[in-house]
Amino acid sequence: MCQSSTCIMEKPLLLCMFSFYWHFLNALFTVEAPQSLYTVELGNNVTMECTFPVNGKLKFGDLSVSWEKKEELGKDVYVLLKGEEDFKSQHSDFRGRIKLLKENLKLGQSLLQIMDVKLRDAGFYRCLIDYGGADYKTINLKVQAPYRNITQGVVSTGDKEWKLTCQSEGYPKAEVIWQNGEYEDLTDKADTSYETGSDQLYRVTSTLTIKNRTHENFRCIFWNKELQKNTSAILYIADSADDVLRTESRRFVGAILVVTALVGSVLFILCIRKASTSKDKRTCMANSSVNTAKLPKDKDTHDWRGPPFEEEELKYIQIEKT
Numbered sequence: 014m015c016q017s018s019t020c021i022m023e024k025p026l027l028l029c030m031f032s033f034y035w036h037f038l039n040a041l042f043t044v045e046a047p048q049s050l051y052t053v054e055l056g057n058n059v060t061m062e063c064t065f066p067v068n069g070k071l072k073f074g075d076l077s078v079s080w081e082k083k084e085e086l087g088k089d090v091y092v093l094l095k096g097e098e099d100f101k102s103q104h105s106d107f108r109g110r111i112k113l114l115k116e117n118l119k120l121g122q123s124l125l126q127i128m129d130v131k132l133r134d135a136g137f138y139r140c141l142i143d144y145g146g147a148d149y150k151t152i153n154l155k156v157q158a159p160y161r162n163i164t165q166g167v168v169s170t171g172d173k174e175w176k177l178t179c180q181s182e183g184y185p186k187a188e189v190i191w192q193n194g195e196y197e198d199l200t201d202k203a204d205t206s207y208e209t210g211s212d213q214l215y216r217v218t219s220t221l222t223i224k225n226r227t228h229e230n231f232r233c234i235f236w237n238k239e240l241q242k243n244t245s246a247i248l249y250i251a252d253s254a255d256d257v258l259r260t261e262s263r264r265f266v267g268a269i270l271v272v273t274a275l276v277g278s279v280l281f282i283l284c285i286r287k288a289s290t291s292k293d294k295r296t297c298m299a300n301s302s303v304n305t306a307k308l309p310k311d312k313d314t315h316d317w318r319g320p321p322f323e324e325e326e327l328k329y330i331q332i333e334k335t
């Protein structure tokens with residue numbers, strides 16, 4: 014540090030004067046960052062802003078603007094040198110996705126737009142401006158991918174046992190919390206695994222095993238602690254496995270009854286028609302009362318309906334009778 018009293022004694026006067034003048038100038042020229050943290054969703058655009066003083070008309074030839082990403086080795090994001098854009102040093106991570114809104118420079122705003130934001134864009138950015146004086150500010154960019162799309166599954170794994178599964182992709186890592194209808198926490202009964210999914214996202218899969226309970230709601234919550242954001246899905250266990258089977262068989266019997274009624278009435282109509290033409294009412298009565306399995310041999314009905322359909326129905330009828 015160059016304090017004016019010690020300065021004169023220890024350092025050449027000229028250097029001291031220059032140093033003092035430099036600090037004085039810098040004190041006048043300050044870059045500000047109206048917002049020091051930006052949070053953006055993966056794939057969206059973000060515009061980060063720095064401001065600097067412009068007195069009167071901007072002299073482009075005197076202006077240098079640069080944005081760089083702070084990492085072990087800094088990455089150049091954007092460079093404007095003495096009024097000329099220079100993309101030679103731009104890091105390949107940013108190629109084709111960066112725009113500086115030049116019209117706003119006149120107003121003393123350095124607006125950097127990053128398009129189609131990637132997860133690796135997250136981090137700290139330094140916005141430097143040299144215009145008479147020089148200064149910079151640091152801005153933090155956070156990238157998030159909400160666990161928006163939750164795929165759920167309910168699978169019966171045996172006697173009154175169910176596996177409930179919730180899966181989703183996002184960033185950063187989310188915890189999965191499970192609750193029942195009474196909001197009791199069941200998380201410790203669940204298994205949650207993390208894989209790397211598409212595009213560096215986390216694929217989070219959580220499975221809860223439930224025994225002995227039916228007609229109940231369960232909820233899985235993806236808790237993104239860092240972003241303080243929750244998304245959730247509700248799963249419902251409808252019935253026990255037995256009930257499901259019973260419902261199925263009830264439907265089967267119902268279908269058979271309908272088919273029987275249809276075939277019966279068709280046969281009856283056919284019979285009456287046949288009887289009135291052949292004037293043989295006895296055959297008709299015999300035909301309809303006798304086991305319908307004989308019917309495929311009857312030419313008339315064959316031509317009228319086609320064999321496969323009819324045989325299918327007859328099979329049902331026989332099942333129904335036994």
Ligand SMILES: *[C@@H]1O[C@H](CO)[C@@H](O)[C@H](O)[C@H]1NC(C)=O
Nearest residue numbers: 056057058059126127128129
């Ligand atoms: C990002 O900006 C570009 C260019 O301005 C535009 O075409 C695109 O639709 C924007 N994307 C989103 C997600 O807004």
Ligand SMILES: *[C@@H]1O[C@H](CO)[C@@H](O)[C@H](O)[C@H]1NC(C)=O
Nearest residue numbers: 160161162163164180181182
């Ligand atoms: C949710 O996931 C399904 C299947 O993975 C996909 O088809 C659908 O587009 C996704 N919806 C959203 C909003 O991401």
Ligand SMILES: *[C@@H]1O[C@H](CO)[C@@H](O)[C@H](O)[C@H]1NC(C)=O
Nearest residue numbers: 172173174223224225226227
């Ligand atoms: C759960 O199942 C066990 C046997 O597996 C049975 O003894 C118990 O009564 C069941 N509990 C409920 C609430 O159905």
Ligand SMILES: *[C@@H]1O[C@H](CO)[C@@H](O)[C@H](O)[C@H]1NC(C)=O
Nearest residue numbers: 190234235236237241242243
């Ligand atoms: C998200 O859910 C968890 C668990 O229910 C809760 O502790 C937390 O406060 C919730 N956070 C927000 C932002 O809703």
